[in-house]
Amino acid sequence: MIADIALIDGTVLTLDADGREAEALSARDGRIATVGSTDEVLDDVGPETAVVDLDGRAALPGFIDTHLHVPMGGARMVHVNCRSPPNESIADVQERIRERAEGTPDGEWIVCSGYNLGLVWEAEDRHIDRWDIDEVAPDNPVQINSVGGHTGSIYNSAALARAGIDRDTPDPEPPATIERDADGRPSGLVSEEAEIPLHEAIPDETRADRRANVERAIDRLLEWGVTTAHEANTTPEDLRIYQELEREGELPLRLGTMIQGDAGEDLGEEGIDLLSRLAETGVRTGFGSDRLFVVGVKYFMDGAFTGRTAAMRDPYEGEPVPEDSPQYDGVLHIDPEYFAERVERAVEAGLRVCVHGQGDLAMDHILDAYEAVLDPDEDHRFRIEHAGLTRPEHLERMADLGVCVSSSISFLGADVSRNWVYWGDERMDWTYAVAALQEHGIPTAGNGDWPVATGDPRVGLRTAVTRETVTGEVVGPDQRVAVEDALRLYGPDAAYLGFNEDEKGTIEPGKLADVTVLSADPRAVEPAEITDLDVEYTVVDGEVVYDAERGHVY
Ligand SMILES: [Zn+2]
Incomplete structure (x- = not known):
């Protein structure tokens, strides 16, 4: 077998179940072929093989970011x-x-x-x-x-x-x-x-502007080593743009889409909700290709912690506001009963729900709805996006139900963390509780909700390990995890959230050849320096699509 590409003489962190390491890997026809010593991989090299000398650098499964906003990210860049x-x-x-x-x-x-x-x-x-x-x-x-x-x-x-x-x-x-x-x-x-x-x-964005924003965002994601991104609120117009890019061969990474759900307030003249429409078309979770696929349907339970609108059991701290202010204890963006009906409808339609939930009160409502409808023995993988404040009893309920979490761990290490004076120390201990989520066996992935925080997985990795905010304090130190466990958030566990764990998330023969090469092994540097590692190559389907020296090469 002659490989299309071989990466040799480095450290390959496979992130497989046994935590195996290797020196080299090869790929053919978009799939990983050999993982082993440089000598073993050199057996696959022929005159046509592209050989990348890692020279001691580290190859990891391509980063999977499970929650970000592509067009908005591209717009913010300008x-x-x-x-x-x-x-x-x-x-x-x-x-x-x-x-x-x-x-x-x-x-x-x-x-x-x-x-x-x-x-x-x-x-x-x-x-x-x-x-x-x-x-x-x-x-x-x-x-x-x-x-x-x-x-x-x-x-x-x-x-x-x-x-x-x-x-x-x-x-x-x-x-x-x-x-x-x-x-x-x-x-x-x-x-x-x-x-x-x-x-x-403000003049409306044209379709050409929107497509340009998407393309700009995708280029930035490749620079961050992201090979799969879950777009967290996909409009019909955006889905058309993604399909157009895929058809034109201009979609250099894999995109999972969460279809924008409704809040029950504006169902149009016929009063037909989105899930009913989707159910009629037959679109189910996973529909699409390995480049562009449906992740699920997106709902919003509550607000955001940045505006202190995340729904809380107890009022916010700091600057007092009137009790009827949305900033007193947050807001709900969907009626919990309507949400519960959506969950039921989604199960019938074969569509997985991904719901934005930030405050502990939002967690209560989401889990009430999930518990009422979901069969814990089914492989449903219904998701909670962000999961800003999870109490120990929430973790038990999530574990029992088989609920997955896409944790916005990067918020802690980004500038938005400054707002957390409104949470108070006790709540801070349970924010983005990655260690506790993992200990409970809850499949947990990481994100920065780009462009709310950064979409750079290195920030998520560093923050999961250090729990250090931009202002230098360490928040909830009990929730720190080892580098290997942080890597799961963007590797195998993130693949699981996409129903893709058989295809990616680890470097193993037969899997899609998506690889991110960093300038050094993230385990070998000080945790605070993980963000200083350079992304040297981003490889999708066995093709280098980003190279630190040559830029975007797709
Ligand atoms: Zn989001």
């Missing part, structure tokens, strides 16, 4: 970056907007992302406002989106003028807000329903 780090002050954010405004024609919108409305800047002890933005971008309407959403955006004067918002605009119905200064002038922060006229003033 927004002005308002994250912190790198920004440490209002002045830093102003500088970035100034730079963008200089290269943007007058009158054109400038969109900025990643601003953290959860905490004020230490340098100025306040948020950026319309006048700060006016100083650096007087001739462009500017929108600053907040990280994670749900808490409004900040606009400059040109933007507010386009939407007709001024001091005479009446205050909206709560929870929507138009924040005002002491003189009653809108300060720029607008939220919820009050933001609609502003959203309408």
Whole structure:
């Protein structure tokens, strides 16, 4: 047998059930052929074989990220970056907007992302406002989106003028807000329903823009070593774009899609819900190819911790808000009874539910619905996305039911973790409880919900091992795991969440030849330095699609 590709003279972490290691591997026709010593693999090398000398570097099963947002990730890449780090002050954010405004024609919108409305800047002890933005971008309407959403955006004067918002605009119905200064002038922060006229003033993204965002996002994922991504809220338009890319041979990684579910509020004139429509078409979980396949149907139980809208059993800590505020103890985005009906309908339709759940109250509702409907003896693999706060009793229930978790472990190690002053220490101990999830035998994968946090699996790996936040504190140290166990989150256990464990997630003969090559063995470096490892090659189907030296090569 002559291989198409051989990777030799390195460390191959197979992540197989026995934790085997090797020096080399070969692949043919998109499948792993030989895993063994360099000498064994050299037997497969012929004149046509592409030989990659690993030179001591580490080959791992290609990273599988089980929850991210492809078009949104690509869109954010071209927004002005308002994250912190790198920004440490209002002045830093102003500088970035100034730079963008200089290269943007007058009158054109400038969109900025990643601003953290959860905490004020230490340098100025306040948020950026319309006048700060006016100083650096007087001739462009500017929108600053907040990280994670749900808490409004900040606009400059040109933007507010386009939407007709001024001091005479009446205050909206709560929870929507138009924040005002002491003189009653809108300060720029607008939220919820009050933001609609502003959203309408921003020109719609064209289909070409959307496809470009998808392509940009995919290139970034390859740079991060991701070979399979689960897109966590796929619209019909997006699914068409992915199919188009696959047909054109322009889909260099594998994409699982969670079809965007409904919340029961807008079922159209016929009142037919999404699952009923899907059931009629016969589309089931797994439908598609090994490049593009249906992962399940996506629902949202509650809000996000960044906007302190995750549904909690107990109120948030920190800055007090009225009891009727969504930020008092969070919000539910779907009626738990309607959700339970969806779960039942999904089982009938052969579609797996993936539900966003963050707070401990959301976990209660999700598990109530799952318990009422799911047969624990069936191989259903119904999922909970994020699983921000799981209590010990939730873990028991998940284990008994066979529920899987896609844990947003990267949130802890990313800038969004700064919001966690609102959780308090006791809850922090049970956030993204990877060690406890694994100890209970709950299939657990990792994610960063990109672009909410990063989609770089190295951040998830480092955070699972260190539990260190960007501000340097260690959160819930009992939940730290060994590097080998962290790797499962993006390897075999992530493959299990895609129903793909027979095809990928480990390096074994016969499996799809998806491999990520890192500059060193992640077990051989200090845990804090896992994010310093370079992704050297990303291999999908036995083909190098990203090479650190040559860039994207598909
Ligand atoms: Zn998400």
